[in-house]
Amino acid sequence: MSGLGSRPPGRLLWLDPVGGVAGDMLCAALLDAGGDLETLQRGLEALGLPGWSLHLERVQRGVFAARRFQVKGDGAPDAVEDAEGRRDDGHAHGHAHGHEHGHAHGHAHGHGHGHDLLLLPVPGATAPLLHLPPGAGPRPAPWAGQPDRSWAEIRALLLAAPLPPRARDRALAVFGRLAQAEAQVHGTELDAVVFHEVGALDSLVDVVGACLLLEQLDVAELVCGPLPLGAGTTRGAHGTIPLPAPATALLLRGWPVRPGRPGEEQVTPTGAALVAALARPGDPPAMVLEAVGTGAGGRNPPDHPNVLRALLGRPIAAGRAPGEGTPQPAATPADRATPTAVEVLAAQVDDLPGEHLPPLFEAVLAAGALDVWASPVLMKKGRSGLLVEALATAQTAEAVGRAILTHGGSFGVRRHPATRQVLDRAHHAVCTPWGPVRIKVGSIEGRVIQAAPEYEDVARIAREAGVPVPRVHAAALRAWGEEEP
Numbered sequence: 001m002s003g004l005g006s007r008p009p010g011r012l013l014w015l016d017p018v019g020g021v022a023g024d025m026l027c028a029a030l031l032d033a034g035g036d037l038e039t040l041q042r043g044l045e046a047l048g049l050p051g052w053s054l055h056l057e058r059v060q061r062g063v064f065a066a067r068r069f070q071v072k073g074d075g076a077p078d079a080v081e082d083a084e085g086r087r088d089d090g091h092a093h094g095h096a097h098g099h100e101h102g103h104a105h106g107h108a109h110g111h112g113h114g115h116d117l118l119l120l121p122v123p124g125a126t127a128p129l130l131h132l133p134p135g136a137g138p139r140p141a142p143w144a145g146q147p148d149r150s151w152a153e154i155r156a157l158l159l160a161a162p163l164p165p166r167a168r169d170r171a172l173a174v175f176g177r178l179a180q181a182e183a184q185v186h187g188t189e190l191d192a193v194v195f196h197e198v199g200a201l202d203s204l205v206d207v208v209g210a211c212l213l214l215e216q217l218d219v220a221e222l223v224c225g226p227l228p229l230g231a232g233t234t235r236g237a238h239g240t241i242p243l244p245a246p247a248t249a250l251l252l253r254g255w256p257v258r259p260g261r262p263g264e265e266q267v268t269p270t271g272a273a274l275v276a277a278l279a280r281p282g283d284p285p286a287m288v289l290e291a292v293g294t295g296a297g298g299r300n301p302p303d304h305p306n307v308l309r310a311l312l313g314r315p316i317a318a319g320r321a322p323g324e325g326t327p328q329p330a331a332t333p334a335d336r337a338t339p340t341a342v343e344v345l346a347a348q349v350d351d352l353p354g355e356h357l358p359p360l361f362e363a364v365l366a367a368g369a370l371d372v373w374a375s376p377v378l379m380k381k382g383r384s385g386l387l388v389e390a391l392a393t394a395q396t397a398e399a400v401g402r403a404i405l406t407h408g409g410s411f412g413v414r415r416h417p418a419t420r421q422v423l424d425r426a427h428h429a430v431c432t433p434w435g436p437v438r439i440k441v442g443s444i445e446g447r448v449i450q451a452a453p454e455y456e457d458v459a460r461i462a463r464e465a466g467v468p469v470p471r472v473h474a475a476a477l478r479a480w481g482e483e484e485p
Contacts, residue, residue, distance in 0.1 A: 010220025010428060012313055014284045017227050019061070019306035020266030021275055023206030025295040028069035029310035030213035031056060033293025043212040044205055046161045052201050059296045062305030066296035071202035071209075151179035151193045154204070163208070165482050169431035170211040173277040176433055178269060180465070181247040203270055210274055217312060221429040221438070222279035227252065227267050228260035248272040254464075256281050261304070277435050287313030315426065342370065343397040344418050347410035348377060350385030360388065360407045367403035368396030391420070423449055430479035434465040437476040451480055 015021065015029075031037060037056055044054075055070040149157075154175050158168055179193045186193075214222075229252070230243045243265055244252070251272040260266045267275075290313045297306035352360070357374060364372045370391040379385045388408055392400040401413045423442030430439055437457045442450035453476040462469045 011218050011290070012285045012287045012315055013214070013217075013219045013222045014287075014311040015222065015224040015275070015279065016309035016311065017225055017267070018309060019297050019304060020228055020260070020268075021224075021271035021308055022268040022297060023203065023210060023270040023274060024069045024071070025271065025297055025308040026210045026274060026310075027206060027213060028056070028067040028295030029293040029308050030210065030217060030295075031069060031293065032067040032295060033217065033291040033310045033312045035213040035216050035293075039216060040209055040212055043163070043167075044209055046163055047157065047204065047208065048161065049201055049204070052205060054205075059300070061294075061296045061300055061307045064294050064296075064305045064307050066294040066307050068296045068298075071205045073201065151175065151190065157204075158208070164212070164215050166431055166479075167208070167211040167215040169433070169479060170214065170278055170436075171208045172433055173431050173435055174207050174211070174270075174273045177251060177277045177435070178247065178273040181250040181269070181273070184250055185246045206270060207274065211278075214278070219312070221285070221427065222275075222436070223282045223285050224275050224279040225283070226256040226258045226281070227272075227275070229257045230260035230262060230264045230266050232263040234263065234265060244272075245269055251276045261301075264299075278431070279436070284311060286316045288316065289313040340420060340422075341394065342418050342420050343392050343394060343415055344389060345392060345397065345401050345404060345413050345415050346387060346389045347404050347408055347413045348379055348385055348387050349408050349410050350379050350383045352386060352409050356407075357386075360404075363403045363407040364390050364400055367399040368392060369400045369403075391418075427454070428480070430476055432461065432472060432475040432479060434467060434472060434475075435461045437461065437472065437479075439476065439480050451477075453477060453480075 015026075019025075027040075031040070037054060041054055051073055053072050055068075055072050057068050059066055059068045155172060158171050158175070161168070163171070179190055182188075182193045183190045229248075232243050233240045234243060243263070244267060245265065247269040248265075248267055251269065252267070252275075255276070289311060291311075293310040293312070295308045295310070297308075299306050361372050370393065372388070372390040374386045374388045377385055377387045388404060388410070390400050390404065397415060401415065404410065404413050423444060426441050426443070427438045428441055429436045431437075438454040440450075440452050440454055441448055453473050458469055458472045458476065462472045465472075
């Protein structure tokens with residue numbers, strides 16, 4: 001790990017999946033929130049893949065003015081419309097293994113063209129895209145002439161590309177989660193997974209583009225609201241496919257979801273992988289809101305806005321109460337150096353079974369304790385027992401004492417005043433090959449002193465990925481060290 005120094009904690013991003021999540025919707029929302037398209041294109045050229053161009057326009061989705069982001073192949077014919085008036089310009093890609101069901105977010109495009117159109121070409125050529133008239137059966141692969149790419153090939157491509165380290169790690173985490181889900185869906189080994197549509201150029205650009213835009217905007221941590229999951233079925237190259245798609249359902253295990261629109265795929269496998277690998281579920285975090293971006297999906301239904309909103313901001317600084325809308329002066333170095341008053345509560349117990357200790361700790365922390373711990377002691381009459389101690393503020397000490405008495409089996413709690421001196425604390429998210437991990441950072445007067453991965457994140461990712469906890473812990477510290485200036 002490199003030397004610890006000072007650095008800003010980075011931005012927070014909250015995703016509001018009003019209409020759902022897809023890779024192109026996330027790119028569009030980030031561009032609308034302040035990302036630069038030309039910088040994005042230069043970053044994507046590092047992949048060394050010719051034959052594509054970026055297309056950004058303003059569209060309307062219900063009451064929202066939004067941005068629409070598309071990746072087009074060189075030589076693509078003009079878009080055609082199907083019998084329902086949905087535009088199809090060839091992006092009928094599905095997820096891995098050829099599930100060519102039309103994603104509701106731009107994969108059966110139904111947007112009306114607006115103004116502010118920007119098209120950035122990239123030299124190179126690929127075979128023309130093929131179009132079939134309505135009712136002609138499943139559509140061919142959207143990027144004709146594109147090879148199928150295995151997970152090993154995509155991993156090698158990303159590792160070899162001169163991408164920013166955090167953007168590369170995030171992209172690897174996304175495709176790694178996709179590969180894990182597809183391997184489970186099809187009952188195959190991880191390295192045997194072959195991506196078809198998700199391995200095509202547009203999906204590669206969507207995923208890597210989203211990771212580059214997160215880097216552009218200095219996003220350190222992502223949070224996402226409950227995701228809408230459609231029910232029913234859709235048609236694809238393999239026939240009838242249930243919704244949510246099998247890979248999407250596996251990727252979103254443990255995530256809060258809400259009912260979606262019947263028969264519409266509102267969260268695509270790529271969108272699910274981006275969220276599952278890079279974000280955590282939750283409400284908007286405490287932050288100073290700096291920008292709002294709105295990304296459009298392909299369809300424009302009359303009864304709901306098909307958009308993804310991105311709310312971007314800075315974490316609330318030390319010295320400001322969470323939730324306050326007006327910034328307050330940050331604490332001065334003298335303020336931080338001054339020990340703060342606390343109370344220490346202690347109780348001896350000799351009849352508490354070991355399995356009852358975790359519920360006691362949970363109850364004490366829930367009552368407002370700053371910390372709680374237990375030490376073995378030898379009590380009167382020669383009996384072995386535990387000394388349960390907790391740290392509390394003057395405001396929470398009474399409730400913490402009651403929790404110890406209620407759940408600890410003791411007949412009394414001692415209290416005495418104390419002072420403590422603590423490091424300024426902040427969280428910084430880093431990407432491991434299996435997903436994001438929060439690093440708890442401690443500093444004095446802006447100088448970083450300590451950095452440690454959050455155990456809950458490490459344990460959860462290790463459990464989901466089936467890898468040892470020490471391996472995830474080491475990867476998180478290594479990622480922090482690589483980012484540290």
